[in-house]
Amino acid sequence: MAGATPTTADGPGETDEEGTGLYLEAQTGVAPSQSHVFPLPKNQSVEWTEWFRAFQADPAEIHAKDYGKALGTVEDWLSSEQGMDKAHYEEMEAFFDAHSADAPQPGNILTHGLPWGGLHEKLTGRKLAPGVVFDTPEQSLAAARAEGAASLVPAALQPWAELLGPAGTFSNATLGRLPGSFQVNMTACEPLFSLGCSH
Amino acid sequence: MAPAWYSALEASAAAHGDSWLHKLFMGTIELERAHSSQAAASLAASHKMRPNPHAARALALLAPTQAQAWARYLEGWASLSPASGTDTDTNEDPMRKPVMDALAREMCEFCRATGMLAELKSFLPTVPQVCRARQQPDPL
Numbered sequence: 001m002a003g004a005t006p007t008t009a010d011g012p013g014e015t016d017e018e019g020t021g022l023y024l025e026a027q028t029g030v031a032p033s034q035s036h037v038f039p040l041p042k043n044q045s046v047e048w049t050e051w052f053r054a055f056q057a058d059p060a061e062i063h064a065k066d067y068g069k070a071l072g073t074v075e076d077w078l079s080s081e082q083g084m085d086k087a088h089y090e091e092m093e094a095f096f097d098a099h100s101a102d103a104p105q106p107g108n109i110l111t112h113g114l115p116w117g118g119l120h121e122k123l124t125g126r127k128l129a130p131g132v133v134f135d136t137p138e139q140s141l142a143a144a145r146a147e148g149a150a151s152l153v154p155a156a157l158q159p160w161a162e163l164l165g166p167a168g169t170f171s172n173a174t175l176g177r178l179p180g181s182f183q184v185n186m187t188a189c190e191p192l193f194s195l196g197c198s199h
Numbered sequence: 200m201a202p203a204w205y206s207a208l209e210a211s212a213a214a215h216g217d218s219w220l221h222k223l224f225m226g227t228i229e230l231e232r233a234h235s236s237q238a239a240a241s242l243a244a245s246h247k248m249r250p251n252p253h254a255a256r257a258l259a260l261l262a263p264t265q266a267q268a269w270a271r272y273l274e275g276w277a278s279l280s281p282a283s284g285t286d287t288d289t290n291e292d293p294m295r296k297p298v299m300d301a302l303a304r305e306m307c308e309f310c311r312a313t314g315m316l317a318e319l320k321s322f323l324p325t326v327p328q329v330c331r332a333r334q335q336p337d338p339l
Binding site: 123124152154155159160163164167168169170174175176177178179180182183184 | 203204207208210211212214215216218219220221223224227228231249251252253292293294295297298
Protein backbone atom coordinates (compact mmCIF):
# COMPACT_ATOMS: atom_id res chain seq x y z
CA MET A 1 0.00 0.00 0.00
CA ALA A 2 1.47 3.33 -0.98
CA GLY A 3 2.36 5.47 1.99
CA ALA A 4 2.19 2.61 4.45
CA THR A 5 4.93 1.88 6.94
CA PRO A 6 7.40 -0.37 5.10
CA THR A 7 7.09 -3.39 7.32
CA THR A 8 5.45 -6.74 6.88
CA ALA A 9 4.12 -9.41 9.17
CA ASP A 10 7.07 -11.55 8.21
CA GLY A 11 9.76 -8.91 8.53
CA PRO A 12 10.62 -5.50 7.13
CA GLY A 13 11.77 -4.76 3.67
CA GLU A 14 10.28 -7.63 1.69
CA THR A 15 9.37 -6.84 -1.86
CA ASP A 16 6.01 -7.35 -3.47
CA GLU A 17 6.03 -10.28 -5.88
CA GLU A 18 3.54 -8.63 -8.20
CA GLY A 19 5.16 -5.22 -8.14
CA THR A 20 8.18 -3.57 -6.71
CA GLY A 21 9.10 -1.82 -3.50
CA LEU A 22 8.05 -2.22 0.08
CA TYR A 23 4.59 -3.18 1.17
CA LEU A 24 2.45 -3.67 4.22
CA GLU A 25 1.10 -7.17 4.68
CA ALA A 26 -2.34 -7.27 6.27
CA GLN A 27 -3.86 -10.67 7.03
CA THR A 28 -7.02 -12.12 8.37
CA GLY A 29 -8.55 -15.57 8.47
CA VAL A 30 -10.39 -17.90 10.78
CA ALA A 31 -8.91 -15.97 13.68
CA PRO A 32 -8.41 -12.20 13.48
CA SER A 33 -4.68 -12.58 13.07
CA GLN A 34 -2.16 -14.74 11.26
CA SER A 35 -1.68 -16.78 14.41
CA HIS A 36 -4.78 -18.87 13.69
CA VAL A 37 -5.15 -19.72 17.36
CA PHE A 38 -8.73 -20.47 18.22
CA PRO A 39 -10.75 -23.09 20.11
CA LEU A 40 -11.23 -26.32 18.21
CA PRO A 41 -13.79 -28.79 19.55
CA LYS A 42 -12.50 -32.30 20.05
CA ASN A 43 -12.61 -34.68 17.11
CA GLN A 44 -13.27 -31.83 14.71
CA SER A 45 -11.23 -30.09 12.09
CA VAL A 46 -11.42 -26.71 10.40
CA GLU A 47 -10.35 -26.10 6.82
CA TRP A 48 -9.93 -22.81 5.00
CA THR A 49 -8.49 -21.55 1.77
CA GLU A 50 -6.02 -18.71 1.86
CA TRP A 51 -5.29 -16.30 -0.94
CA PHE A 52 -2.96 -13.36 -1.35
CA ARG A 53 -3.30 -10.32 -3.56
CA ALA A 54 -1.43 -7.07 -4.02
CA PHE A 55 -3.50 -3.94 -3.55
CA GLN A 56 -2.46 -0.33 -3.94
CA ALA A 57 -4.82 2.07 -2.24
CA ASP A 58 -5.22 5.81 -2.23
CA PRO A 59 -3.40 6.93 0.95
CA ALA A 60 -6.02 9.60 1.58
CA GLU A 61 -8.77 6.98 1.70
CA ILE A 62 -6.90 4.29 3.56
CA HIS A 63 -5.69 6.75 6.21
CA ALA A 64 -8.99 8.65 6.44
CA LYS A 65 -10.03 9.69 9.94
CA ASP A 66 -13.27 7.81 9.35
CA TYR A 67 -12.13 4.16 9.60
CA GLY A 68 -15.30 3.11 7.83
CA LYS A 69 -13.99 4.84 4.74
CA ALA A 70 -10.83 2.73 4.80
CA LEU A 71 -12.88 -0.43 5.25
CA GLY A 72 -15.16 0.59 2.40
CA THR A 73 -12.16 1.14 0.13
CA VAL A 74 -10.92 -2.36 0.82
CA GLU A 75 -14.40 -3.87 0.44
CA ASP A 76 -14.87 -2.10 -2.88
CA TRP A 77 -11.56 -3.49 -4.09
CA LEU A 78 -12.37 -6.98 -2.89
CA SER A 79 -15.59 -7.08 -4.85
CA SER A 80 -14.10 -5.47 -7.96
CA GLU A 81 -12.48 -7.25 -10.88
CA GLN A 82 -9.10 -6.50 -9.31
CA GLY A 83 -10.08 -8.33 -6.12
CA MET A 84 -10.38 -12.08 -5.79
CA ASP A 85 -12.28 -13.68 -8.66
CA LYS A 86 -15.21 -15.37 -6.93
CA ALA A 87 -15.59 -18.13 -9.52
CA HIS A 88 -11.88 -18.95 -9.26
CA TYR A 89 -12.07 -18.96 -5.48
CA GLU A 90 -15.06 -21.30 -5.49
CA GLU A 91 -13.36 -23.57 -8.00
CA MET A 92 -10.34 -23.86 -5.68
CA GLU A 93 -12.56 -24.42 -2.66
CA ALA A 94 -14.32 -27.29 -4.46
CA PHE A 95 -10.95 -28.80 -5.41
CA PHE A 96 -9.67 -28.63 -1.83
CA ASP A 97 -12.94 -29.98 -0.45
CA ALA A 98 -12.67 -32.94 -2.80
CA HIS A 99 -9.07 -33.72 -1.86
CA SER A 100 -8.64 -32.63 1.75
CA ALA A 101 -9.02 -36.19 3.02
CA ASP A 102 -6.48 -37.60 0.55
CA ALA A 103 -3.33 -38.55 2.40
CA PRO A 104 -0.25 -37.10 0.71
CA GLN A 105 2.37 -39.46 -0.64
CA PRO A 106 5.81 -39.31 0.99
CA GLY A 107 7.22 -37.58 -2.08
CA ASN A 108 4.66 -34.77 -1.75
CA ILE A 109 5.86 -33.74 1.70
CA LEU A 110 8.23 -30.78 1.62
CA THR A 111 8.92 -30.33 5.31
CA HIS A 112 8.26 -32.17 8.55
CA GLY A 113 6.71 -30.67 11.66
CA LEU A 114 7.21 -31.43 15.32
CA PRO A 115 6.75 -35.04 16.43
CA TRP A 116 3.82 -34.73 18.85
CA GLY A 117 1.03 -35.69 16.43
CA GLY A 118 2.75 -38.94 15.55
CA LEU A 119 3.50 -39.68 19.19
CA HIS A 120 -0.14 -39.10 20.13
CA GLU A 121 -1.31 -41.39 17.35
CA LYS A 122 1.05 -44.10 18.59
CA LEU A 123 -0.18 -43.67 22.17
CA THR A 124 -3.86 -43.88 21.26
CA GLY A 125 -3.60 -46.21 18.25
CA ARG A 126 -5.89 -43.86 16.35
CA LYS A 127 -5.32 -41.43 13.52
CA LEU A 128 -5.97 -37.81 14.41
CA ALA A 129 -7.39 -36.82 11.00
CA PRO A 130 -7.89 -38.81 7.80
CA GLY A 131 -5.96 -36.52 5.45
CA VAL A 132 -3.11 -35.66 7.77
CA VAL A 133 0.02 -37.75 7.84
CA PHE A 134 2.19 -37.61 10.92
CA ASP A 135 5.62 -39.16 11.01
CA THR A 136 5.96 -42.05 13.41
CA PRO A 137 8.17 -41.31 16.44
CA GLU A 138 10.87 -43.46 14.85
CA GLN A 139 10.74 -41.42 11.64
CA SER A 140 10.82 -38.17 13.62
CA LEU A 141 13.84 -39.33 15.58
CA ALA A 142 15.68 -40.34 12.41
CA ALA A 143 14.91 -36.99 10.76
CA ALA A 144 15.98 -35.03 13.86
CA ARG A 145 19.24 -36.93 14.12
CA ALA A 146 19.92 -36.23 10.46
CA GLU A 147 19.61 -32.52 11.26
CA GLY A 148 22.55 -32.81 13.62
CA ALA A 149 23.37 -32.02 17.18
CA ALA A 150 21.48 -28.72 17.20
CA SER A 151 18.10 -30.45 17.34
CA LEU A 152 16.64 -31.05 20.78
CA VAL A 153 13.83 -33.16 19.38
CA PRO A 154 15.61 -36.43 20.25
CA ALA A 155 15.92 -35.36 23.90
CA ALA A 156 12.24 -34.46 23.96
CA LEU A 157 10.91 -37.45 22.07
CA GLN A 158 13.23 -40.36 22.87
CA PRO A 159 11.88 -41.25 26.35
CA TRP A 160 8.29 -41.37 25.14
CA ALA A 161 9.15 -43.26 21.97
CA GLU A 162 10.98 -45.84 24.07
CA LEU A 163 8.07 -46.16 26.46
CA LEU A 164 5.74 -46.97 23.57
CA GLY A 165 8.33 -49.01 21.68
CA PRO A 166 9.13 -52.74 21.78
CA ALA A 167 11.22 -52.47 24.97
CA GLY A 168 8.38 -50.79 26.84
CA THR A 169 10.77 -48.95 29.13
CA PHE A 170 13.61 -46.44 29.13
CA SER A 171 17.06 -47.30 27.84
CA ASN A 172 20.16 -46.79 29.95
CA ALA A 173 21.15 -43.92 27.67
CA THR A 174 17.83 -42.16 28.32
CA LEU A 175 18.10 -42.81 32.05
CA GLY A 176 21.49 -41.09 31.96
CA ARG A 177 20.06 -37.84 30.63
CA LEU A 178 17.50 -35.23 31.52
CA PRO A 179 14.18 -35.50 29.67
CA GLY A 180 13.42 -32.81 27.15
CA SER A 181 9.64 -32.91 27.44
CA PHE A 182 6.85 -33.88 29.78
CA GLN A 183 3.59 -35.45 28.67
CA VAL A 184 0.74 -34.85 31.06
CA ASN A 185 -2.00 -36.28 28.89
CA MET A 186 -4.49 -33.60 28.01
CA THR A 187 -7.39 -36.03 28.19
CA ALA A 188 -6.98 -35.70 31.94
CA CYS A 189 -7.67 -31.98 31.66
CA GLU A 190 -10.82 -32.22 29.58
CA PRO A 191 -13.18 -31.99 32.60
CA LEU A 192 -11.44 -28.75 33.58
CA PHE A 193 -11.74 -27.36 30.07
CA SER A 194 -15.43 -28.29 30.02
CA LEU A 195 -15.94 -26.40 33.27
CA GLY A 196 -14.14 -23.42 31.82
CA CYS A 197 -16.32 -23.41 28.73
CA SER A 198 -19.62 -23.76 30.57
CA HIS A 199 -18.97 -21.21 33.32
CA MET B 200 -5.24 -41.46 37.80
CA ALA B 201 -4.80 -40.15 34.27
CA PRO B 202 -5.36 -42.52 31.38
CA ALA B 203 -2.96 -43.14 28.51
CA TRP B 204 0.48 -41.81 29.48
CA TYR B 205 0.06 -42.52 33.17
CA SER B 206 -1.19 -46.01 32.40
CA ALA B 207 1.72 -46.57 30.04
CA LEU B 208 4.18 -45.52 32.76
CA GLU B 209 2.49 -47.75 35.35
CA ALA B 210 2.52 -50.73 33.01
CA SER B 211 6.15 -50.15 32.11
CA ALA B 212 7.22 -49.89 35.76
CA ALA B 213 5.29 -53.05 36.63
CA ALA B 214 6.80 -55.01 33.76
CA HIS B 215 10.36 -53.72 33.74
CA GLY B 216 10.92 -52.08 37.11
CA ASP B 217 10.73 -48.52 38.36
CA SER B 218 13.25 -45.83 37.55
CA TRP B 219 13.81 -42.21 38.49
CA LEU B 220 12.33 -41.26 35.12
CA HIS B 221 9.13 -43.28 35.66
CA LYS B 222 8.69 -41.58 39.02
CA LEU B 223 9.47 -38.15 37.62
CA PHE B 224 6.98 -38.45 34.78
CA MET B 225 4.29 -39.93 37.01
CA GLY B 226 4.85 -37.27 39.65
CA THR B 227 4.54 -34.57 37.02
CA ILE B 228 1.22 -35.94 35.81
CA GLU B 229 0.00 -36.22 39.41
CA LEU B 230 1.02 -32.63 40.04
CA GLU B 231 -0.82 -31.45 36.93
CA ARG B 232 -3.92 -33.15 38.29
CA ALA B 233 -3.51 -31.47 41.69
CA HIS B 234 -2.80 -34.73 43.51
CA SER B 235 -0.13 -32.92 45.47
CA SER B 236 0.56 -35.52 48.18
CA GLN B 237 0.91 -38.32 45.64
CA ALA B 238 3.02 -36.06 43.45
CA ALA B 239 5.32 -35.18 46.35
CA ALA B 240 5.86 -38.87 47.09
CA SER B 241 6.61 -39.75 43.47
CA LEU B 242 8.90 -36.77 42.96
CA ALA B 243 10.77 -37.45 46.19
CA ALA B 244 11.24 -41.06 45.09
CA SER B 245 12.55 -39.89 41.73
CA HIS B 246 14.95 -37.45 43.35
CA LYS B 247 16.15 -40.13 45.76
CA MET B 248 16.81 -42.62 42.95
CA ARG B 249 18.73 -40.01 41.03
CA PRO B 250 18.98 -36.37 42.08
CA ASN B 251 17.52 -34.35 39.23
CA PRO B 252 16.54 -30.71 38.76
CA HIS B 253 12.99 -31.38 37.57
CA ALA B 254 11.95 -33.31 40.67
CA ALA B 255 13.77 -30.91 42.99
CA ARG B 256 12.19 -27.88 41.39
CA ALA B 257 8.70 -29.39 41.65
CA LEU B 258 9.36 -30.34 45.28
CA ALA B 259 10.38 -26.72 45.90
CA LEU B 260 6.96 -25.63 44.67
CA LEU B 261 5.32 -28.07 47.08
CA ALA B 262 7.54 -27.25 50.06
CA PRO B 263 5.70 -25.90 53.12
CA THR B 264 8.24 -23.17 53.92
CA GLN B 265 10.44 -20.86 51.92
CA ALA B 266 13.55 -22.26 53.58
CA GLN B 267 12.60 -25.81 52.60
CA ALA B 268 11.78 -24.64 49.10
CA TRP B 269 15.19 -22.99 48.79
CA ALA B 270 16.89 -26.15 50.02
CA ARG B 271 15.14 -28.11 47.26
CA TYR B 272 16.18 -25.53 44.68
CA LEU B 273 19.79 -25.87 45.79
CA GLU B 274 19.57 -29.65 45.53
CA GLY B 275 18.26 -29.27 42.00
CA TRP B 276 21.03 -26.85 41.15
CA ALA B 277 23.66 -29.18 42.56
CA SER B 278 22.29 -32.05 40.49
CA LEU B 279 23.15 -30.06 37.35
CA SER B 280 26.78 -29.82 38.25
CA PRO B 281 29.05 -31.74 35.83
CA ALA B 282 30.47 -33.51 38.88
CA SER B 283 27.06 -34.93 39.78
CA GLY B 284 27.52 -37.79 37.33
CA THR B 285 24.37 -37.06 35.37
CA ASP B 286 26.26 -37.58 32.15
CA THR B 287 29.72 -38.24 30.91
CA ASP B 288 31.96 -35.43 29.77
CA THR B 289 32.32 -37.01 26.38
CA ASN B 290 28.58 -37.33 25.86
CA GLU B 291 27.15 -34.04 27.03
CA ASP B 292 23.46 -34.03 27.95
CA PRO B 293 21.83 -31.62 25.47
CA MET B 294 19.19 -30.61 28.03
CA ARG B 295 21.64 -29.72 30.76
CA LYS B 296 22.35 -26.15 29.69
CA PRO B 297 18.74 -25.18 28.85
CA VAL B 298 17.54 -26.63 32.15
CA MET B 299 20.35 -24.92 34.03
CA ASP B 300 19.39 -21.62 32.44
CA ALA B 301 15.70 -22.04 33.29
CA LEU B 302 16.39 -23.13 36.86
CA ALA B 303 18.80 -20.25 37.47
CA ARG B 304 16.16 -17.77 36.33
CA GLU B 305 13.51 -19.38 38.52
CA MET B 306 15.78 -19.42 41.55
CA CYS B 307 16.65 -15.74 41.09
CA GLU B 308 12.98 -14.85 40.77
CA PHE B 309 12.18 -16.94 43.86
CA CYS B 310 14.79 -15.03 45.90
CA ARG B 311 13.54 -11.70 44.60
CA ALA B 312 9.89 -12.50 45.32
CA THR B 313 10.59 -13.80 48.83
CA GLY B 314 13.19 -11.19 49.74
CA MET B 315 15.86 -13.86 50.25
CA LEU B 316 18.57 -11.53 49.05
CA ALA B 317 21.38 -13.06 51.10
CA GLU B 318 20.63 -16.41 49.44
CA LEU B 319 20.54 -14.71 46.05
CA LYS B 320 23.90 -13.10 46.72
CA SER B 321 25.52 -16.42 47.50
CA PHE B 322 23.76 -18.19 44.63
CA LEU B 323 24.60 -15.82 41.78
CA PRO B 324 28.36 -16.54 41.67
CA THR B 325 27.55 -20.21 41.07
CA VAL B 326 25.65 -19.40 37.86
CA PRO B 327 27.90 -20.04 34.85
CA GLN B 328 28.55 -17.15 32.52
CA VAL B 329 26.78 -18.98 29.68
CA CYS B 330 23.49 -18.71 31.61
CA ARG B 331 23.96 -15.01 32.33
CA ALA B 332 24.91 -13.92 28.85
CA ARG B 333 21.74 -14.19 26.85
CA GLN B 334 18.18 -15.35 26.60
CA GLN B 335 18.13 -19.03 25.71
CA PRO B 336 16.01 -19.95 22.71
CA ASP B 337 13.00 -22.17 23.08
CA PRO B 338 14.47 -25.70 22.99
CA LEU B 339 11.87 -26.78 20.43
